[in-house]
Amino acid sequence: xxxxxxxxxxxxxxxxxxxxxxxxxxxxxxxxxxxxxxxxxxxxxxxxxxxxxxxxxxxxxxxxxxxxxxxxxxxxxxxxxxxxxxxxxxxxxxxxxxxxxxxxxxxxxxxxxxxxxxxxxxxxxxxxxxxxxxxxxxxxxxxxxxxxxxxxxxxxxxxxxxxxxxxxxxxxxxxxxxxxxxxxxxxxxxxxxxxxxxxxxxxxxxxxxxxxxxxxxxxxxxxxxxxxxxxxxxxxxxxxxxxxxxxxxxxxxxxxxxxxxxxxxxxxxxxxxxxxxxxxxxxxxxxxxxxxxxxxxxxxxxxxxxxxxxxxxxxxxxxxxxxxxxxxxxxxxxxxxxxxxxxxxxxxxxxxxxxxxxxxxxxxxxxxxxxxxxxxxxxxxxxxxxxxxxxxxxxxxxxxxxxxxxxxxxxxxxxxxxxxxxxxxxxxxxxxxxxxxxxxxxxxxxxxxxxxxxxxxxxxxxxxxxxxxxxxxxxxxxxxxxxxxxxxxxxxxxxxxxxxxxxxxxxxxxxxxxxxxxxxxxxxxxxxxxxxxxxxxxxxxxxxxxxxxxxxxxxxxxxxxxxxxxxxxxxxxxxxxxxxxxxxxxxxxxxxxxxxxxxxxxxxxxxxxxxxxxxxxxx
Amino acid sequence: xxxxxxxxxxxxxxxxxxxxxxxxxxxxxxxxxxxxxxxxxxxxxxxxxxxxxxxxxxxxxxxxxxxxxxxxxxxxxxxxxxxxxxxxxxxxxxxxxxxxxxxxxxxxxxxxxxxxxxxxx
Amino acid sequence: xxxxxxxxxxxxxxxxxxxxxxxxxxxxxxxxxxxxxxxxxxxxxxxxxxxxxxxxxxxxxxxxxxxxxxxxxxxxxxxxxxxxxxxxxxxxxxxxxxxxxxxxxxxxxxxxxxxxxxxxxxxxxxxxxxxxxxxxxxxxxxxxxxxxxxx
Numbered sequence: 048x049x050x051x052x053x054x055x056x057x058x059x060x061x062x063x064x065x066x067x068x069x070x071x072x073x074x075x076x077x078x079x080x081x082x083x084x085x086x087x088x089x090x091x092x093x094x095x096x097x098x099x100x101x102x103x104x105x106x107x108x109x110x111x112x113x114x115x116x117x118x119x120x121x122x123x124x125x126x127x128x129x130x131x132x133x134x135x136x137x138x139x140x141x142x143x144x145x146x147x148x149x150x151x152x153x154x155x156x157x158x159x160x161x162x163x164x165x166x167x168x169x170x171x172x173x174x175x176x177x178x179x180x181x182x183x184x185x186x187x188x189x190x191x192x193x194x195x196x197x198x199x200x201x202x203x204x205x206x207x208x209x210x211x212x213x214x215x216x217x218x219x220x221x222x223x224x225x226x227x228x229x230x231x232x233x234x235x236x237x238x239x240x241x242x243x244x245x246x247x248x249x250x251x252x253x254x255x256x257x258x259x260x261x262x263x264x265x266x267x268x269x270x271x272x273x274x275x276x277x278x279x280x281x282x283x284x285x286x287x288x289x290x291x292x293x294x295x296x297x298x299x300x301x302x303x304x305x306x307x308x309x310x311x312x313x314x315x316x317x318x319x320x321x322x323x324x325x326x327x328x329x330x331x332x333x334x335x336x337x338x339x340x341x342x343x344x345x346x347x348x349x350x351x352x353x354x355x356x357x358x359x360x361x362x363x364x365x366x367x368x369x370x371x372x373x374x375x376x377x378x379x380x381x382x383x384x385x386x387x388x389x390x391x392x393x394x395x396x397x398x399x400x401x402x403x404x405x406x407x408x409x410x411x412x413x414x415x416x417x418x419x420x421x422x423x424x425x426x427x428x429x430x431x432x433x434x435x436x437x438x439x440x441x442x443x444x445x446x447x448x449x450x451x452x453x454x455x456x457x458x459x460x461x462x463x464x465x466x467x468x469x470x471x472x473x474x475x476x477x478x479x480x481x482x483x484x485x486x487x488x489x490x491x492x493x494x495x496x497x498x499x500x501x502x503x504x505x506x507x508x509x510x511x512x513x514x515x516x517x518x519x520x521x522x523x524x525x526x527x528x529x530x531x532x533x534x535x536x537x538x539x540x541x542x543x544x545x546x547x548x549x550x551x552x553x554x555x556x557x558x559x560x561x562x563x564x565x566x567x568x569x570x571x572x573x574x575x576x577x578x579x580x581x582x583x584x585x586x587x588x589x590x591x592x593x594x595x596x597x598x599x600x601x602x603x604x605x606x607x608x609x610x611x612x613x614x615x616x617x618x619x620x621x622x623x624x625x626x627x628x629x630x631x632x633x634x635x636x637x638x639x640x641x642x643x644x645x646x647x648x649x650x651x652x653x654x655x656x657x658x659x660x661x662x663x664x665x666x
Numbered sequence: 667x668x669x670x671x672x673x674x675x676x677x678x679x680x681x682x683x684x685x686x687x688x689x690x691x692x693x694x695x696x697x698x699x700x701x702x703x704x705x706x707x708x709x710x711x712x713x714x715x716x717x718x719x720x721x722x723x724x725x726x727x728x729x730x731x732x733x734x735x736x737x738x739x740x741x742x743x744x745x746x747x748x749x750x751x752x753x754x755x756x757x758x759x760x761x762x763x764x765x766x767x768x769x770x771x772x773x774x775x776x777x778x779x780x781x782x783x784x785x786x787x
Numbered sequence: 788x789x790x791x792x793x794x795x796x797x798x799x800x801x802x803x804x805x806x807x808x809x810x811x812x813x814x815x816x817x818x819x820x821x822x823x824x825x826x827x828x829x830x831x832x833x834x835x836x837x838x839x840x841x842x843x844x845x846x847x848x849x850x851x852x853x854x855x856x857x858x859x860x861x862x863x864x865x866x867x868x869x870x871x872x873x874x875x876x877x878x879x880x881x882x883x884x885x886x887x888x889x890x891x892x893x894x895x896x897x898x899x900x901x902x903x904x905x906x907x908x909x910x911x912x913x914x915x916x917x918x919x920x921x922x923x924x925x926x927x928x929x930x931x932x933x934x935x936x937x938x
Contacts, residue, residue, distance in 0.1 A: 050716040052729045054686040062907045065920030087716065089686070099907025102920075108686045109694075109730050131709075133699040133731030171687065181673065182680035190670040246863030249904035284808065284847055285903050287916045304667045312668045325804055325845030328901055342803035343837070344844040403865040403906040410907045441864070475906075477865055491864050499901065501844070 053088045053130060054108040058170055060095030060253055061288060062410070067118070068103035074122040082126060094257015096170030098157050100409040101141065106170070111151040114139040157408045160427050162389065164397045165213075165373035166250075166413045169257035174292055177299040180260040186305055188379035189264050192271060193313040198228055201272040205375070207383035209395030214240055214331070214368030215446065215472045215548070217394075217461040223365045226355035227273040230363040235275040238359065238366045239266050241282035241289065242336055244328040245444030246495060247475030250399040251369035253411050255282065255289035258373070259296035263319065265372035267306070268379065271315050273365055278319040281336050284326060294321050328499035332547045333358075333366040335501065346503045347547035368473070370399055390416030394460035398471065402428045404478040405435060414459075421455040424478055435480035439563070443472025445492045445499075446552030448559030449485070468559040470552070484581035485564040486571050489557045490518040496553035507550030510541035514557060524584040524646050524654070526572035531561060576645035583627040587647040590631070592617045594639035601631035601640060622647040682725055692726035693772055698743040699731040707760065708742035714761040715744075718768040727772060740783050746771060757783035788813070789826040800833055803841060807848060816852035817896070846900065854889040854896035856934060858882075859913045862899040865906035874910050875899070877924040881931055894935060 057063075057072050072090060079085045096104050101115035112135045114125070121139060128134045141149045149155045163169075172179035180186075192201055206221035227235055239262060243251035255262060266278050282290050297319055300306040308316045322340050329335045330345040337359050339345040358364025374396060378386045387395045394416040400423065403409050407429030414423060420440060424430070431437055439449045442459075448469035450457065457463055461471050479488065493515045502508045514537050517530050538554030545551045561568060570576050577585035590601070590610075597614035609625050612618030620631070632640040646654075667673060685691065697703070697712045715729050732745075740757030746767070747753050754777055756767060763781055770778045792809050796802040810823050819842060828835040842848045860866075860875055875886070878897055882890045889896045905911045908920030912927075919930055 050713075050720055051686065052712070052716055052731075054684070056687075061905045061918050062920060065905050065908050065911060065918040099905075102908060108688070109691075109728050111688075131699055131731075132701065132704065132733055133697070134733035172684075178676060178680035179684060181677045182684050184677070186673055187670070187677075190673055194670065243904060244902060246902035247865045247906050248902075249906055252904045285900070285913070311670070322801075323805065323808065325808065326847035326900065327845050339804065340801060342800040342831075342833075342841070344840050346844075401906060403909060404868050409909075445864075475865075477868070479868065483868065488864065491867055495863060495901065 050086055051089045054091060055088055056091050056093045056096075056106045056108065056170070058094075058096040058102065058104045059092040060099070060170070060256055061249070061286075062095060062099035063102035063104060064288070066099075066102040066116075068105075070119050071103055071105075071117055071122060074119040075126070078122050078126045079130075082131070084126065084130060088130060091173045092175070093171060094169040094174045095166075095253035095411055096152075097161075097166070097412060098155075098408055098410040100407070106152050107135075110135070111153060113141060113149065113152040113155055115141050157410070157412070157427060157429065160418070160422060161413050162397050162415050163413045164377050164386075165254060165261075165370050165399055166257070166411065167377065168261060169253055169411075172258070174257050174259055175295055177260055177296070177303065180258065184380055185260055185376070186264055188376040189267050189271075189305070190311045192268050192379055193311045193315050198272045198274060201268065202228060204379060204383045205272070208378045208386040209383075209390075209393075210371065210374055210378065210386070211394065211461065212368055213370035213374070213398065213474070215245075215443070215470070217471060220367065220371055223355055223367070224269065224272050226353070227275075227363045227365050230356065232363050234277075234360075234362045235273055236359045236362055236364040237266055237270045237273065237275045237278045238333075238336065238340070238364060239278065239280045239372055240331065240333065240336060240366050240368045241280055241286070241293075242324050242331040243286075243369070243473060244283065244331050244499075245446070245473045245475045246492075247403045247441070247444050247477045248401050248473040250401055250411055250474055252286050252289050254369050254373050254399075255280075255286065256292050259289075259292040260300070261376055262293070262369055262372050263296050263300055263306075265375035266319065266367075267310070267315075267317050268375050269365060269367060269372065270317055273363075275365075276316050276318065278317065279340055279359070280319065280321045281324065281330070281340055282321060283324040283330075285324075290321055290323055297321070327501070328495075329501045329547070329549050332549060335547065336366060337364065344501075346501050347549075349546060370474075391458060391460045391463075393462050398459070398474055400474045400476045402476050402478065404441075404476075405432050405480040405483075406430070406478040407432050416460050417458045419456050419458055420450065423459060423476065424455070428476075428478065431478070431480050433480075435482060437478070438481045438483060439479045439485060439488075439560075441469075441477040441479070441488070441492075441556065442475070443470040443552075443555075444475040444477075445495050446470060446548065446555055447472045447475070448555045449479075449488070449563065450559075451563045468555070468562055470555070482579055482581070484522075484577050484579040485560045485567050486518065486522055486577075487581050489560040490515070490522055492556040493518055493553070496549065500549065500553075504544075504546040504550065506541045506544035507546070507553065510537055510544075511550070511553055513537055514541070514554065518557070521568065521571050522577075522582040522584070524571075524575050524582075526568075528572065530572055531565065531568050534558075535561060574645065575651060578644050580642040580644050585646055586627070586642055586644050587622055587650070588620055588625060588627065588629070588631060588640055589643050590618050590620060590635075591639045591641065594637050596637055596639075598636060600634045600636065604630040604634045606630065622649045623653060685725065686728065691728045692748065693728070694745075694747040695727065695729045695772075696745040696747065697729065697731045698733070698741065698745075700733050700741075703741045703743065706741035710761055711742045711744065711759045711764055714764040715768070718765055719772075722768065722773065724768075724772065743783070752786040754782060755784040756781040789823045790830070793827060793830040798831055800831055803827070803831060803833070803838065804845070806831075807838075807842065811848060815855065817854070817857055818849040818852050820850075852889075854893055856895050856914050857898060858895055859898050859900040859903070861901070861903045861905075861909070861911045861913075863902040863906075865902070866910040869909040871910040871922075873924060874912070874922050874927055877927050878912075878931075881928060892935075895931070 335345040580586040595617040602610040
């Protein structure tokens with residue numbers, strides 16, 4: 048038995064690592080060594096604790112003290128004050144706007160509406176220790192399934208739980224399993240889809256990094272249910288830590304006899320390998336993913352045949368998302384009824400969401416299905432940053448749609464979101480305040496989809512490019528009457544005609560922003576004005592002569608010398624030459640420079656004149 | 667590992683290693699580690715607790731620390747907190763006294779009244 | 788040397804992507820040369836044009852030499868909302884390159900990429916396998932200076 052009296056859990060998910068948590072860990076080792084405390088304090092690297100915005104974060108047990116935004120310089124104080132004298136360092140604790148301090152992780156509002164199933168161990172155990180996973184009940188579900196249940200029993204439990212795919216489609220998991228189970232092929236495969244590519248989603252990465260054994264155990268239960276003895280983890284190459292952790296988990300499980308031949312003395316034999324992607328969003332689509340594992344270009348192919356019939360190397364295959372698999376061990380430990388008691392009629396259990404954008408508590412949260420957007424954004428997410436107003440939320444990344452203030456009380460489940468033009472997708476929640484231009488955001492998502500289109504089918508390859516061209520035209524002040532209708536027409540065509548989910552869902556952000564923010568599109572086209580002053584062609588800078596003190600700073604900082612004037616006459620911007628860099632606004636000591644919505648009349652006139660000449664030439 | 671019983675063995679051992687993170691704690695020992703406590707030997711007291719508990723393989727006892735309790739004249743000060751019982755505070759602790767408290771109070775459940783400076787909250 | 792890397796894997800086509808990753812990572816200029824393609828084609832017994840097809844499909848592979856360190860700045864919406872454009876501008880200035888370019892000293896290649904999945908700490912970039920989050924213009928300068936100092 049050890050003499051340890053403190054467990055120091057340092058979040059080493061990618062978010063906190065990117066904010067420097069590894070340096071902090073090293074510093075702790077140094078300081079504890081210096082002060083001769085190393086044998087009393089356990090330093091544990093955990094997976095993502097969730098509140099990435101406050102990273103690097105850490106929790107200190109037994110009290111459960113929660114520290115945020117810790118820097119290497121704070122380490123000595125934590126050791127001296129907290130570890131030696133037992134006085135937690137209040138300034139590193141989380142405070143809310145009313146200056147309430149939250150001493151422990153349990154008290155932090157961010158965690159209070161959360162129910163952790165898939166994420167239960169993330170940020171609580173050391174992901175590189177199989178024993179810690181076992182301590183939380185790990186591999187108990189696998190053992191029970193293998194020794195007491197038939198494959199059909201296993202599928203029935205999943206059916207009863209109501210589990211649906213967490214990767215985007217929301218397809219009932221048990222149907223995929225049943226199809227492959229019923230197929231009498233000699234060779235079957237299970238694939239864990241870790242090609243999480245939706246901008247704004249990072250739950251799969253966090254799960255793979257934070258609790259790899261859970262995913263491995265879930266995969267083995269799935270393999271047993273369908274009769275597969277080989278599995279593949281397909282993980283995108285952008286996630287090196289996730290790849291490393293899963294590989295380690297596989298090694299540890301093999302060594303312990305939890306993988307390989309006759310697991311738990313049963314007839315079940317299983318082996319798994321890790322395959323990495325190489326930077327192609329479309330590989331999240333199951334057929335594309337299968338082709339990628341086979342060593343080819345990740346092009347989707349028409350379905351049917353579905354992978355359940357003809358998948359990897361032509362054999363029946365299930366492709367399940369990481370989060371879906373992450374729920375499986377707990378469903379068997381706590382029962383299908385327990386799982387189904389959470390959520391709504393059609394969407395059972397919990398869902399992990401990645402909160403990003405203009406929201407206070409960015410990070411990873413797990414909440415029961417059916418929670419309202421308001422609770423998700425304002426209670427769990429802490430509301431908007433900087434006192435700004437909520438404008439819209441993009442759910443489901445580039446495949447999803449945006450929702451507005453009027454939808455805040457909508458329950459988050461698969462069907463409700465779909466009816467309103469958004470989708471659950473993989474669970475990316477990008478929150479936007481009133482400083483965001485929705486046309487610009489739609490353009491951004493479209494740009495992403497054009498980049499990521501694999502080019503195999505023409506609706507997606509050409510249709511999306513046409514949509515992007517129109518959006519670029521609109522945001523640069525060259526929009527025409529009828530552009531909105533053209534976008535809608537193209538969007539619907541691309542949705543209907545594309546081969547795979549990428550193209551079918553790519554128009555969603557455009558269609559949903561048109562649905563809810565049509566007036567913004569029209570202001571861009573008709574009034575040549577971007578109310579949020581984001582689209583540079585549709586706004587201009589102006590100097591308020593009453594405020595200007597004639598200091599000439601702006602003129603000196605202007606890269607195109609388009610600001611002239613004198614102390615007496617004050618300064619003026621020559622609109623035709625302005626490149627909208629914003630330097631003048633940044634340097635003005637008296638805030639005399641401001642952004643004004645709308646194209647400047649001089650620019651409008653010049654453009655019209657140019658258009659006339661161009662038309663003349665065409666004639 | 668071939669059976670659920672094997673798994674259970676590993677689990678129990680691993681849970682023991684993780685007990686600081688919650689779970690099965692019968693008695694919590696809180697050592698006052700303010701400046702004066704430390705000056706009076708609180709670190710030695712804490713170390714002795716940790717060693718004694720390890721030696722006796724007491725799996726349901728937790729040692730933690732707190733700041734100055736204001737009882738400077740009686741440092742080092744230690745609280746023993748047990749679910750459903752009033753808190754017992756021992757003062758002027760030394761490593762030898764710690765050994766006695768572990769045997770009497772923690773193992774046998776008898777308060778060592780000679781060292782008690784306060785009870786209750 | 789390419790041959791050695793190949794031999795770590797079974798000579799089946801499905802190992803192609805892994806082999807290419809390893810070849811590219813082991814090359815000081817982070818790219819896959821025509822020689823390498825020929826070696827892999829021979830080892831896996833697949834036509835070279837299949838390999839070029841794969842190389843050009845996946846964005847992480849390069850068929851032309853790059854810098855010692857590959858900077859991949861995320862250009863996805865969550866990072867954009869948090870100001871990735873300013874970071875890109877800053878990187879271009881301090882490295883003296885455009886997107887896709889390699890700095891004169893051969894130390895850095897600047898690339899844009901899709902979501903790196905660290906959106907909670909946007910804006911984010913990855914330099915080789917290390918992720919840097921919550922970027923500000925000052926922070927970027929510090930990071931680059933530090934790597935330059937290590938050369």
